[in-house]
Amino acid sequence: MKRIYLFLLLLVSMQWACSKLDEVPQSFVVADQFYRNEGEATAAVTAVYRKLYESGQSIYNSLFQIGVEMATDDYEAGPRARNAHVRAISGLTHDASNDRMQELWRQSYSAINASNVAIDKIGAMDAGRINETVRQRLINEAKFLRALHYFNLVRWFGGVPIVIKETPSLSEDALYVAKATEDEVYNQIIEDLKNAEQLPAWKSYGAADIGRATSGAAKSLLAKVYLTKKDWPNAVQKSKEVIDSEGYDLFPEFADVFSVAKKNGIEHIFSAQFLGNAGYQGNSLASRSAPADIPGINGDYADALHWEGNLYQSFTANDARRQVTFVSQMVSPVDGKLYTLTRPQFHKYYDEAVVGNQGQSSKNLPIIRYAEVLLIYAEALNEQNGAPNTQAYWAIDKVRARARIATLQSVAPSLNQAQFRDSVFQERRKELVFEYQRWFDLSRRGAEYYVSTLKAAGKTQAAPRHIHFPTPQRELDLNPKLKQHPDWINY
Template structure:
């Protein structure tokens, strides 16, 4: 599902003006009169809606002026580069080269952006959670908005604790200027509390309303992923199965349909972040950067604009696909046609987000960034079942994803077989591989390799000579933040 933030009232706009700082401490050093001004807006239900809309706005880019939002590009690019998934070809981005070669350190600008944007969004969520309870408004709407804010704060902290470990756990509007850090266990406890509250969200919203807003299914699905990360297999399986048994989601039969613009907010989307929905003239920061980052410059011969090919898949990833796996032909572009009609082969690039029919020029993209799809819930249930020694269930749900990979748009190919009779260890490897094939460029890979402790094993296969170490299971806390807050530790860098 995607969020359409066309409606942001005066309260939302006020929040956007106030929270344009660049670090966690910057928020805490805002002129107090700004907070007084914001207080004046918390009077009615429209103000409460706008306050929560402002959190959603920080997920894409519509609330940040000329600054990328949380999921605009840097987040998913980092998760791909710091793994066996992506290589960097942008010669003007040494910070991204460092991530791809595991030579990054505390000065890395990409990591600073991720840290700053997450804490900005968390701060806006904290304000909403403190101010909305005092508004006299319709009770059911109030409860829903609060639970949406809980969901979003849980989501943001889930990113941060996995990437940085022990970090400040800010849950109030006003916090100390130099907050102490919480343990990972304490942060996860807050995430679980937030997401359990969000389980009271609606199953769905009326047609034409609530696009992209968090739902009960999104809360349960994300909670299942949190439990999976914590190796709480029982609860991970339980929440994932609740999403499956709800019958509110389903796989598109053809993998090619997953990323078509007409199918945004469709049956496979559990929670997505949308771009390009503002209407009128779309700025560089209001569209997703899938095309500019992933499509090759050679497509200019086909009339495609601003394709830069900054990040490319590793050849190891490309060669991991069965030749007849539908995901291979949908995910990758391996040739282009010039204006004379000559077809020229090129190294693989990622094209899965490009809807040629809807966006033939490819200049920016109105496509969604899929934070969670239904296929991931199936794989979570398979993985948790395998760890609980429920082999039949693990095979069944893994093969549901595998079956879709056989469909070529017309028939089911027999050359992409089901997995059969795998041992528990073989099943672990198979699920990790299927996640790699299913979620290319979706911001999962570093997280998957980190939680399964396979960075050192798998990255050198894709990037010969690049050898991660144990310190790379967390990213360094940005030095700029440590200079501002002496309570921040460092993760071995």
């Protein structure tokens, strides 16, 4: 029987558990046997969150890195990245047959369909089975997650199919959906996020709901959507709403952002949740980036710094972010000796509690945090006004001050629009290393910028088509209504 990974998800995993996001799933049931009460509805949406970071190479647990970020000037396939598809992305020789492209597409639509099922089923529950406030909250959480996945898809692939209802059958009409335009996809994203703005504020959640989507998360993601669309006034408005009204702030120290003890704290607007050694899921980026040749560390060293990109060299010695982001020396837990690495390696997610078993790192991965909102605000103000104003300098300098480097206002108080734009992008690059941001930043500045940046970093295969990824060949084969992205025809 013909089928397509895009929409074939007739079973959805549901957790017979309370709403806390670090609960272990106990069983899986068919959707029609679920949604009998409020607890089951909450567990169903909790299961949708798990699509972000479930076991294996899931979207926010390394697939993003090996399927997207390798195609930038900051990263490359490390010595132990043996998968030919990953190495192809790193060298910009990938094509529509690349299995990482297929996984990005498949897992994203699997998560979208899980959101659709939850939205439809919870919306149809009898009033006596669920509190109305809880119903709307759960539906809006699922809409937030659906918007997040569509936001990734449209930036990766351009126009993609829009599916916002549960797939009820294997009929061709249900399975075969043509691509929508990029504008149509963005309209759907914005509609979902505007609904999600009605979610509770993060400070109103109790311990059982830590990590769930909030009004601040919806507003922050919406600000980022507007920024990507170059809708500067709305990007300014939404980021300012977060700054003024949602109660977030920067941690005093950059290291606090990646502290297990301070997870889901005042700076963390929305994160992928990891909990090692608990039957749950560790953050695999810790192992993938850890050294492989120091006794007792047992790292994979599959995600490496692309030295020619000059990322490490761009940090001043006194920048507090450098020593958190990278490691150059480590003491072996086996022989007690100090080892100096040939080159600095990424260190943000290294968990000292699980030395020798970094696959069980409990460090969360920030999807959006307050520092990025400040940088969104600074960038959007500069673009809207044609030059940076006092508030734009204030926003970027809050980030720089926490990094213990000189404020931009003090060293370059009279930047023009282009100079300030470059300063914001440079600050984003250093602040958000290894947080799945670099490819998006390069691609949204356009093909010329992307290509020139990568070629300057020695990735000479860079071409204009690389600001998108090809529609996976398997999807084209399965769905006759899909067409390849114009930039990738004949490649």
